[in-house]
Amino acid sequence: MSTTTLLPADATLLSAVWALEKEIGHTPLHHITGLFRHPRVQIYAKKEWMQLSGSVKARAGYAIIRRAIEKGALTPGKTLLDATSGNTGIAYAHIAKRLNIPVALCLPENASRERKEILESLGVRLILTSRFEGTDGAQQVARALAEADPDAYFYADQYKNENNWKAHYYGTAPEIIEALPDVTHFVAGLGTTGTFVGTGRRLRELQPSIRLISLQPDLPMHGLEGWKHLETAIVPEIYDPSVADENEEVSTEEAHRLIVEAWHKEGLLLSPSSAANLAGAIRVANRLDEGIVVTVLPDNADKYSDITKKLLV
Secondary structure, eight states: OOOOOOOOOOHHHHHHHHHTGGGSOOOOEEEEOSSOOOSSEEEEEEETTSSGGGSTHHHHHHHHHHHHHHHTSSOTTOEEEEEOSSHHHHHHHHHHHHHTOOEEEEEETTSOHHHHHHHHHTTOEEEEEOTTTHHHHHHHHHHHHHHHOTTTEEEOOTTTOHHHHHHIIIIIHHHHHHHOTTOOEEEEEOSSSHHHHHHHHHHHHHSTTOEEEEEEESSSSOSOTTOOOTTTSOOOTTOOGGGOSEEEEEOHHHHHHHHHHHHHHHOOOBOHHHHHHHHHHHHHHHTOSSEEEEEEEOOBGGGOHHHHHHHOO
């Protein structure tokens, strides 16, 4: 495999990326009261779309880009390359546009129309890959491009890049503890696995008695964009199975039902993955006599009008 010689960090680029830090993270918690009520059990969900680029992936995208610039791996003239199901790509695109960094993304061809339009409007070069191979196929295409021309690309490789989970270790988890020091359970889905692994690791250090519950789709063919069915998919290298105390499955149908209920009972217009996370949190909360359950809502429904138009009639 070809290797790339690291160059000194560009001072102008460093200054610009550091200035973006204030727009990443610090998302508010929503107290779930319409979908779940119990005198001694509470559910809170972090509204992750309320940051730059509109999704949880702003955290990992920023951490990956910032560290690459600091190390001299991403310098002026290089193109940021990665595989994505959409949200990480949109995060890259928003951040890179502010930094004048070109972006090329390998994206499954069945990604939502809104995601493709957003990426193209931000100047991204889209490389559409097989819908049947999902993000696994997109990763293979991205890796081949990077290996063929390592001097042209910085291959971010979010499924392998440790800055993915570290963004949540140093950001998401401390935010949760600062707001809810007595949190007892954390629930989140597995995609790149960065959110669950990074947040879970740090929460356990800060609150040793916490229970960590990971979520997966119940089937290999599912409608939860960004999630992975790990038994049949390429397992991300950053995934650590020892972090989870329990593992649960959520169906696409369950998530779609909750999209409707969350809109009517919570005033939240959620994406399928956010609804799936919330479904898992409610399931956990229903088993408890007391406790505080926290999950994340990766994004809202802005990029899923094809789904919400059918559901919210």
